[in-house]
Amino acid sequence: MLEIQDLAARRGYVMLFSQVSFKVEAGEALIITGANGTGKTTLLRMLAGLSHPLSGKILWQGRETRAFDPVLRNNIMFVGHAPALKDELTAEENLALLVKLAGEEVALGALREALQEVALGARLTVPARVLSQGQRRRIGLARLALVPRPLWVLDEPVTALDPAGIALLTGMMAAHLSKGGAVIAATHQALDLPTGAMRQLSFQ
Amino acid sequence: MSGFKYAAPAQFYPLAGKMALWFGVSAAVLAVIGLVIGLYIAPIDVTQKDSYRIIFIHVPAAWMSMFLYVVMAFWGAIALGMNTRLSAMMAQSIAPTGALMTAIALWTGALWGKPTWGTYWAWDARMTSELILLFLYLGIIALRNAIDDPRRADKACSVLALVGVVNVPIIYMSVNWWNTLHQGATIKAGNSSIDDIMLAGLLFMVFAFWFYSVAVTLVRLRTIMLEREVGAAWVARLPEVKEER
Amino acid sequence: MTTNSSPVFPVRTAMEPGDGVFTAFFWALRRDLRLALRSRAELGVQILFYIIVVALFPLSMSPDKELLMLLGPGVLWVAALLASLLSLPRLFASDYADGTLEQMALSPLPLPALILGKISAHWLTTGLPVVVLAPLLSIQYWLEPEVIWVLMAGLLIGTPVLSLLGAIGAALTLGLRSGGGSLLALLILPLYIPVLIFGAGAVEAVRGGMGADANFSLLAAGLLLALAGAPFATSAAVRISLD
Numbered sequence: 209m210l211e212i213q214d215l216a217a218r219r220g221y222v223m224l225f226s227q228v229s230f231k232v233e234a235g236e237a238l239i240i241t242g243a244n245g246t247g248k249t250t251l252l253r254m255l256a257g258l259s260h261p262l263s264g265k266i267l268w269q270g271r272e273t274r275a276f277d278p279v280l281r282n283n284i285m286f287v288g289h290a291p292a293l294k295d296e297l298t299a300e301e302n303l304a305l306l307v308k309l310a311g312e313e314v315a316l317g318a319l320r321e322a323l324q325e326v327a328l329g330a331r332l333t334v335p336a337r338v339l340s341q342g343q344r345r346r347i348g349l350a351r352l353a354l355v356p357r358p359l360w361v362l363d364e365p366v367t368a369l370d371p372a373g374i375a376l377l378t379g380m381m382a383a384h385l386s387k388g389g390a391v392i393a394a395t396h397q398a399l400d401l402p403t404g405a406m407r408q409l410s411f412q
Numbered sequence: 413m414s415g416f417k418y419a420a421p422a423q424f425y426p427l428a429g430k431m432a433l434w435f436g437v438s439a440a441v442l443a444v445i446g447l448v449i450g451l452y453i454a455p456i457d458v459t460q461k462d463s464y465r466i467i468f469i470h471v472p473a474a475w476m477s478m479f480l481y482v483v484m485a486f487w488g489a490i491a492l493g494m495n496t497r498l499s500a501m502m503a504q505s506i507a508p509t510g511a512l513m514t515a516i517a518l519w520t521g522a523l524w525g526k527p528t529w530g531t532y533w534a535w536d537a538r539m540t541s542e543l544i545l546l547f548l549y550l551g552i553i554a555l556r557n558a559i560d561d562p563r564r565a566d567k568a569c570s571v572l573a574l575v576g577v578v579n580v581p582i583i584y585m586s587v588n589w590w591n592t593l594h595q596g597a598t599i600k601a602g603n604s605s606i607d608d609i610m611l612a613g614l615l616f617m618v619f620a621f622w623f624y625s626v627a628v629t630l631v632r633l634r635t636i637m638l639e640r641e642v643g644a645a646w647v648a649r650l651p652e653v654k655e656e657r
Numbered sequence: 658m659t660t661n662s663s664p665v666f667p668v669r670t671a672m673e674p675g676d677g678v679f680t681a682f683f684w685a686l687r688r689d690l691r692l693a694l695r696s697r698a699e700l701g702v703q704i705l706f707y708i709i710v711v712a713l714f715p716l717s718m719s720p721d722k723e724l725l726m727l728l729g730p731g732v733l734w735v736a737a738l739l740a741s742l743l744s745l746p747r748l749f750a751s752d753y754a755d756g757t758l759e760q761m762a763l764s765p766l767p768l769p770a771l772i773l774g775k776i777s778a779h780w781l782t783t784g785l786p787v788v789v790l791a792p793l794l795s796i797q798y799w800l801e802p803e804v805i806w807v808l809m810a811g812l813l814i815g816t817p818v819l820s821l822l823g824a825i826g827a828a829l830t831l832g833l834r835s836g837g838g839s840l841l842a843l844l845i846l847p848l849y850i851p852v853l854i855f856g857a858g859a860v861e862a863v864r865g866g867m868g869a870d871a872n873f874s875l876l877a878a879g880l881l882l883a884l885a886g887a888p889f890a891t892s893a894a895v896r897i898s899l900d
Contacts, residue, residue: 220561221642256763259900260495260563276896282765290756296695308684311677311765358666389666492893547847551840558833558840567897568829572844575825575890579848582879586851589875590858 209234209390210255210359215264217250224250228264230409234358237381237391237401242411248394249289249363251411255392256286256361285310285357287365291344295337299328302336303350310355322350326376341368349373352380360384362393375400421498421637422646428637432630439623446616454610463527466520468613472621474517474538477545478580480510480625484552485577488570500566501640503573504556505632509625511549518542537591541584548576562640681766685774693782699747704786707740711794722799729798730808730860737787737812738849741819742842744783745827748775749895753831762899769888772895776824776888784816807863811856814876821880821887822848828894851879 209232216226224247232238240248253259255266257273257280265272268279293302300319307314323329326346331339336347345368352360360381366374378400381391385405393399399406450468457464484506491500521539522532533539552569559565641647693700714732715725752758752775761771791812795805826845833840859872 221640223643258759258763275900276762276768278765281763284763286759286763288756288759290754290759292756292760294692294751294755294757296692301691305684305688306760308680309760309764309766311680356666387666544847544850547843551844551847554840554843555829558830560834564897564900567900568894571825571890571894571897572829575848575886578882578886579851582851583847586854586875590854 211267213265216262217247218262232390232392234388234390235385235405237385237406238409239406240394240409246411248411252361252363252394256284283357284359284361285355286361287348288363291348293336293344298333298335299347300332303347306351307354312355314354322353326350342370342373345369349377358389360391364395365393366395366397421641425634425637428630428634432627435623436627439620439627442616442620446613446620449613454613460528466524468617470520470524471614472618473513476621476625477510477513477517480506484510485573488573491566492570501633501636505629505636507549507552509628514542514546514549537588540587544583677766678770681770682774685771686778689775689778700782703740703744703783706743707736707787710736710739725798729800731857733791734853734857737816740787741823745823745841746838748779748824748827749831759899762896768892772891773888776820780817780820784820787816788812804860807860807869811859814880815852815856818852818880818883819849821883824891825887825894828891828898831898
């Protein structure tokens with residue numbers, strides 16, 4: 209699905225990594241581990257098409273892509289550090305906006321159902337400002353459920369989630385993989401995924 | 413690929429060094445000839461006496477100030493369009509020289525204005541445009557300094573230079589328009605019929621300023637290359653770097 | 658390599674240029690207007706800033722009627738420029754900080770259309786009040802009714818240009834540590850000069866008995882040029898700032 213060849217990156221004058229190559233196929237999860245500052249976030253932003261690599265290639269279904277390539281924008285769901293929520297808007301409004309921004313039309317009923325699924329059913333009309341960090345993350349999970357994209361690129365997806373939230377996330381990831389999707393995630397925490405589908409890439 | 417041989421810093425670095433030297437020497441020679449013509453050979457002006465001689469500095473500086481902005485925007489466009497590192501560095505090294513030329517043009521213009529018009533500053537269309545051009549240069553330099561990541565700075569400054577170059581004619585036109593609306597400040601500097609010998613001196617000075625700009629830009633470019641490519645193998649192989657160690 | 662033709666993931670081919678432009682524009686416009694309405698206090702502060710700047714000039718010179726009539730249109734224009742400048746850092750700052758801008762840049766919807774929607778909302782909440790308040794503030798400067806109309810018309814065509822040009826600067830200075838504000842002013846104010854000249858010039862032209870048609874035509878030409886160019890330049894700048 210996605211292939212990386214000899215990717216290199218640097219921030220300012222510091223070389224972050226070079227000659228990173230891997231391949232992710234449908235049904236596979238690639239878990240990227242490594243200490244802070246090794247360039248995991250930079251790598252994920254490049255895969256999502258948010259950042260230009262210093263050198264190397266990113267191929268989608270065998271075709272070379274560039275940053276902000278429409279092909280990447282149509283096939284990848286990127287969840288970054290920031291949950292992209294507006295404090296002034298309710299959970300429901302935030303989710304509706306994010307789903308629409310991803311180019312999907314979803315009925316209000318489905319939105320509410322998705323929020324129920326992530327245990328935010330009682331918080332539909334509360335401004336996001338009063339939600340906890342974990343609850344904000346859960347809105348992101350609802351977005352993952354509503355926007356069908358073959359590849360998920362997740363940066364520290366378990367941050368701020370409680371054990372129930374982590375179980376929810378891993379369940380969604382497993383379901384995504386079994387449907388033929390793929391996941392690339394950076395995380396410090398071991399994820400409970402089917403071992404056959406999971407590969408590790410460790411960054412020094 | 414051979415055509416792009418010099419598009420890589422490693423190949424261009426030594427060439428730029430040689431070119432800087434030749435352009436620098438030529439600029440010095442041209443300046444000496446131009447100044448001798450301008451200050452000694454060219455006849456004295458009937459109305460302005462000797463004060464007109466400042467045009468041998470003022471006019472070349474004013475021309476270069478505008479020309480360099482366009483050149484900078486050109487390299488910025490190449491950098492954005494073809495994603496070449498070297499052209500962005502070129503644009504970066506032109507900006508300070510362009511700002512300097514603009515400042516010289518303004519300063520000599522003020523010095524010239526005092527004896528001829530009786531004032532250092534008038535809201536004349538050309539002076540106002542030149543002042544705005546200085547702000548545009550300073551904006552680009554300030555944006556460059558505010559951004560830590562050189563690659564982001566390259567692209568951001570290129571976009572700004574391109575937006576600026578579209579706006580420069582509009583700004584110039586608007587200032588001209590505004591100036592004719594307010595007739596008071598319109599000033600004609602002497603008669604425009606220019607002596608052949610004066611023209612020759614002026615041309616020598618224009619080329620001197622031009623070559624100087626090229627030389628200084630190339631020297632600055634070499635410094636920027638070393639700064640950016642520090643740690644690269646070709647930098648470590650340079651004789652001047654080896655000596656330092 | 659397995660191609661992913663499972664029905665679970667609808668094949669999303671890249672959109673043709675022009676697809677989703679209206680969806681994107683109205684998505685951003687509605688969202689930003691709704692956000693502005695939820696934080697009305699901030700809007701009020703910006704409008705007050707405009708009013709206070711206009712009131713400062715008579716205090717710094719003299720309340721002489723002749724002088725104020727002469728200076729009034731220029732003062733209102735300069736205040737409009739400053740009010741626009743003051744509000745610009747907020748155009749992208751919160752979207753940049755909370756990650757929405759990333760999602761906008763990664764959206765399949767066209768980024769220039771999303772940005773034009775945001776700029777339109779910005780103008781409706783900061784530029785339009787300036788136009789609407791102009792007659793009220795003109796009274797402080799003894800402006801004649803026909804002059805007020807010309808002033809308003811000029812502001813109506815000119816202030817969108819300010820928002821459009823300013824957006825480029827706001828996007829370029831996103832997330833810079835030297836606090837976008839003063840740098841933004843240095844980048845953008847020189848580009849505002851033609852708008853100021855043609856806008857304030859319209860009033861003088863009318864007073865001089867020449868009619869303001871030429872000024873309005875030039876302002877409108879500037880608006881068209883800015884509409885055609887600024888959304889794309891701003892998108893490029895946003896992508897650069899996210900990189």
